[in-house]
Amino acid sequence: MTNRSYICTVILLIMAKGEETRQFIIEKAAPIFNTKGIAATSMSDIMEATKLSKGSMYVHFENKDVLACAAVEHNMKLLSDRLQRVLSGRKTAEEQLLAxxxxxxxxxxxxVVGGCPLLNFGMEADDTNPIVKEKVNRAIKQGQELLTGIIEKGIANKEFRADWSPSDFATVLFAMLEGGHLMSRMSGNNxxxxxIGDSLKKMIGENKV
Structure with a gap:
C-alpha cells in the first residue's frame, strides 16, 4: 500500500468512527429530549447519558439546538419506522386503518420513549423554534398523506364507499388520536x-361497502 493509499484509508476510518459516534450521541439524546423537552434538556444531561466529555460532544454538534434538531428527526423516524412495520403486515386498507x-x-x-414526538416537540416549538416547528409540520402532513392514501386504496378496492372523503377522515383520525394521547398522558390512564379508538373504528365500519 502506498503512503497516499494508507493516508486515505486512515481518513476514511476516522470519518466512519466520527459518524458512528455522532449517531451514538443522537440515539442517547433522543429519548431525553422527547421526555424532558428541548428547553429543559441540558448538554450535561447528554454527557451523563453518553459518558462523553464536553469537548467530544462539541466536536460533533455545534450547540444544543443542532443536537436537538437531530434528536427530533431521530424520534420521528423511529416512530414512522415502527408504524410502517406494523402496517406492512396488514393486507387490506381496513386492516391498516385499524392497525x-x-x-x-x-x-x-x-x-417511542417519552410519548408522541409530534405532540411533544410541536407544542414546545410552536412559538420558540421555527426549524423544529417545520420538521413537525412536515411529519404531520406525511402522516395525513399516509392515511389518505390508505383510504383511497380502500375505495379503489371497493372496501369503502366511494363518497367517503379520504382527506377529511385522515384529518379527523389524526387529530383525535393526538388529542387522545394528550388526555391519556395527563390522566395517567387510557x-x-x-x-376515541372505538369511535374511529365505528366510523370506519360505517363507511365500508
Missing amino acids: YIDFFSDPNHPP DRMEV
Whole structure:
C-alpha cells in the first residue's frame, strides 16, 4: 500500500468512527429530549447519558439546538419506522386503518420513549423554534398523506364507499388520536383513548361497502 493509499484509508476510518459516534450521541439524546423537552434538556444531561466529555460532544454538534434538531428527526423516524412495520403486515386498507389506531392506543406505554414526538416537540416549538416547528409540520402532513392514501386504496378496492372523503377522515383520525394521547398522558390512564379508538373504528365500519 502506498503512503497516499494508507493516508486515505486512515481518513476514511476516522470519518466512519466520527459518524458512528455522532449517531451514538443522537440515539442517547433522543429519548431525553422527547421526555424532558428541548428547553429543559441540558448538554450535561447528554454527557451523563453518553459518558462523553464536553469537548467530544462539541466536536460533533455545534450547540444544543443542532443536537436537538437531530434528536427530533431521530424520534420521528423511529416512530414512522415502527408504524410502517406494523402496517406492512396488514393486507387490506381496513386492516391498516385499524392497525394504525391500535398502534397509538396505549399513550402511557408509547411506541417511542417519552410519548408522541409530534405532540411533544410541536407544542414546545410552536412559538420558540421555527426549524423544529417545520420538521413537525412536515411529519404531520406525511402522516395525513399516509392515511389518505390508505383510504383511497380502500375505495379503489371497493372496501369503502366511494363518497367517503379520504382527506377529511385522515384529518379527523389524526387529530383525535393526538388529542387522545394528550388526555391519556395527563390522566395517567387510557380510558379516553379507548373511547376515541372505538369511535374511529365505528366510523370506519360505517363507511365500508
